[in-house]
Amino acid sequence: MKALSQKRRHPIAGLALLLLGLLITGGLYSVASTMNQAQAATTGSTYSAEDITEGEKLFNANCATCHGYEAVGTEDGPTLVGVGAASVDFQVGTGRMPMQMQGPQAQAKPKQFNDEQTAQLAAYVSSLGAGPSIPDEQYLDTDHEDVDLGNGGTLFRVNCAMCHNAAAAGGALTRGKFAPGLDGVSEKHIYEAMVTGPQNMPVFSDSNIKPEDKRDIIAFLKEIETQGSPGGAKLGSLGPVSEGLFIWTAGLALIVGFMVWLTTRSS
Amino acid sequence: MGAWLIPMSTSSTTEYQASTPTGKIANFVDTRVGASPMVREFGRKIFPDHWSFMFGEVALYTFVILLLSGTFLAFFFDPSMAHVTYLGSYKPLYGVPMSTAYASTLDISFDIRGGLFMRQVHHWSALLFVAAMSVHMLRVFFTGAFRRPRELNWVVGCVLLIMGLAAGFTGYSLPDDLLSGNGLRIIDGVIKALPIVGSYISFFLFGGEFPGDAIVGRLYILHVFLVPGVILLLIVAHLFMVVVHKHTQYPGPGRTENNVVGYPVGPVYAAKAGGFFFIVFGIIALISGLFTVNPVWNYGPYDPSPVSAGTQPDWYIGWVDGALRLMPGVLGDFSFKWDIPLPWGTNTLAMGVLLPMIPAAILIGTMIAWPWLERWVTKDNREHHILDxxxxxxxxxxxxxxxxxxxxxxxxxxxxxxxxxxxxxxxxxxxxxxxxxxxxxxxxxxxxxxxxxxxxxxxxxxxxxxxxxxxxxxxxxxxxxxxxxxxxxxxxxxxxxxxxxxxxxxxxxxxxxxxxxxxxxxxxxxxxxxxxxxxxxxxxxxxxxxxxxxxxxxxxxxxxxxxxxxxx
Incomplete structure (x- = not known):
């Protein structure tokens, strides 16, 4: 102990301390980042070699125009190396890809590929580089005993409602972009959107929102989707605008109708 | 059924004796409160008949409905910002921490019989109340009914409209949900943008830093006591002046500036107006039963961090919110955030928030001053009872x-x-x-x-x-x-x-x-x-x-x- 207190003012002491600090933070960071990577990489290898070759054929025929051969990207589309199977499954599975046209953002439309073809495309793209994989069934099970609807709702309001609206009815973003309403979106696609961040959506990685919390959010969304509206027709869940519009049109029309009727009655 | 005579000590006239039980009760009351001269006076009051004259009536009736439904809600609403954990029957919010005000609003909606219906009656009639007042004022403006001698009644009407907005906004903010909390935050931002006094007023209003734990209680007393009290007083003044001035009428044969052509209050109008109250109530009940309004359970409890997409105030406050949305933050290189260097440091003037308040001031100011503006310009100081x-x-x-x-x-x-x-x-x-x-x-x-x-x-x-x-x-x-x-x-x-x-x-x-x-x-x-x-x-x-x-x-x-x- 005496030696340490004597040496602490040594010129090299500061340097040694700095080195030590850098080593610790660097080490912790690499552990933390490989944790995500390791998770992402594990399920990437469930596809067979045949899936990958079939996927490559489909990719070259349908996607390479914009994303380039080997998915290296062109001026018209980004590289897909490292986007992962989840991204392909979401974009192709909701019909957003292949894109109908260049625009503010890709629109959902009837999907162009069947489930097998989508899986083959996902297999090919995930073989190009590690990325988020298709979510595990247990995180899509909204009836799971650990599901906490209240937690899901709170997380949804904090992380999602500013774009998707508190009732998940969707909302506007700048310059023609928008966050779609989430009514009728499948559990898998909601999960994949969270981990891959399609269009303008940010990525909510597993260290940001844990898979169990993602399941809570999905369960909350499915609950409000299926519970119906306790107070009657919900007028699009758009809040005061549709309520105001309703009272100024239907409400006042009814009132004026009765006024005219009353004043045309002879006394 | 022998009529009996009671000799009166001071007068020799025979007192009227009613022959039916109802008549006896009516006579008993009348001889004590002397209502018959009033009924004679008001009962013969003539009102012209036109559908466009009935918007004011709609506003009055919705106000009565607001008082009735509001009283019901007040039985169960707890205007407290104390923290509780929700354990009621609405599943998606079960176990979520929230304020007592929000929890009791949820209880009214889901656990109190008829509560949700009454909440919707209250909210829909509030929306209709302000809409009816607005249309009524448009009718008065466009037909020139604000001219002499009705200038002051126009001003009373303007204040009633402003009070209607105040009643609506204070009520909208009471459930302490995310939507209304965002609205309060905007109000807080506008107050804080006022130079020098802004932050003091904000701290005074919220009892400290926003949101604090006082605002719901304060809004509550304004909403259930002060604002409706003022509205009630103004309605009395408004109707009193209508009686004093007599009602205006549209031009037509036999209608002059010196008469009113129409039906008397009793029995025709009393019956029509009474019936119309129930029609308005019926329409509101129908709408409230079929269409949801302000589904607070969707928005969740207020928390200053989340802001939902599609956050709007109720329609009558919308125009002020819209003025804020229209205002640019910068024009090219010119910024509307003015940093003013002062000896003690830099103070900021948020013109992007202050300027949008000017249109509101202009609209309300012109509205109140219009009868005098028009009178000054036209030099028309005559009485007008025939509408344009x-x-x-x-x-x-x-x-x-x-x-x-x-x-x-x-x-x-x-x-x-x-x-x-x-x-x-x-x-x-x-x-x-x-x-x-x-x-x-x-x-x-x-x-x-x-x-x-x-x-x-x-x-x-x-x-x-x-x-x-x-x-x-x-x-x-x-x-x-x-x-x-x-x-x-x-x-x-x-x-x-x-x-x-x-x-x-x-x-x-x-x-x-x-x-x-x-x-x-x-x-x-x-x-x-x-x-x-x-x-x-x-x-x-x-x-x-x-x-x-x-x-x-x-x-x-x-x-x-x-x-x-x-x-x-």
């Missing part, structure tokens, strides 16, 4: 429409995000277009409206002079085709000719014989007000036109091309 048809006051109607367009542009701007998503256009473009309409719309609206009014007046003239087109094509013996015109009946004719042609009043010299600068400006405005006008058909013109009907047909045909006289 809007077309016969083209400049006023134009100004009114300009104001409506200005208001509606701000109103639309409050839903710019929903316009963008629902019409598939860019949010930025919606804002740019609305900014353009905000500046140009009122002027374009004024010009078009005034032109339409003048054209309608010319059409009226045409119809009076030459009759209405009957849609019957006739062939003359010499082979010419023409359409038959039919004369109007006298009642219809009266409506079209009985209005005043207001000619410009030139600048008048003051007591010192000189024309002051102010008077010159007034005369200029007066010219602008009255210069473009269409004169009503005079008796002589009509008689002249009628002579053409029976003989000298070709002349009458030539005259159909006349456009009326547009004098300058």
């Amino acid at each position: 048809r809007p077309r016969n006051a083209p400049t006023r109607t134009g100004i009114g429409v300009a104001g409506v367009i200005w208001y509606c542009t701000m109103w639309a701007a409050a839903s710019s995000d929903l316009i963008a998503t629902h019409f598939g256009v860019s949010l930025n473009d919606v804002t740019y277009w609305l900014r353009g309409i905000f500046i140009l719309g009122p002027f374009i609206g004024f010009i078009i409206t005034k032109r339409i009014c003048l054209s309608l007046q010319r059409k009226d003239r045409e119809i009076v002079l030459h009759g209405r087109e009957a849609g019957v094509i006739e062939m003359t013996p010499d082979g010419e085709f023409r359409e038959r015109h039919e004369r109007l009946d006298d009642y219809r004719l009266y409506q079209l000719v009985s209005f005043e042609a207001n000619r410009p009043v030139p600048a008048q010299p003051g007591p010192d014989g000189k024309i002051s600068g102010g008077e010159k400006r007034r005369a200029k405005l007066n010219r602008w007000f009255y210069e473009d006008r269409v004169e009503p058909v005079s008796r002589a013109e009509l008689a002249e036109a009628k002579t053409h009907d029976h003989h000298d047909v070709p002349d009458a045909l030539a005259a159909t091309g006349s456009r009326g006289t547009l004098e300058h």
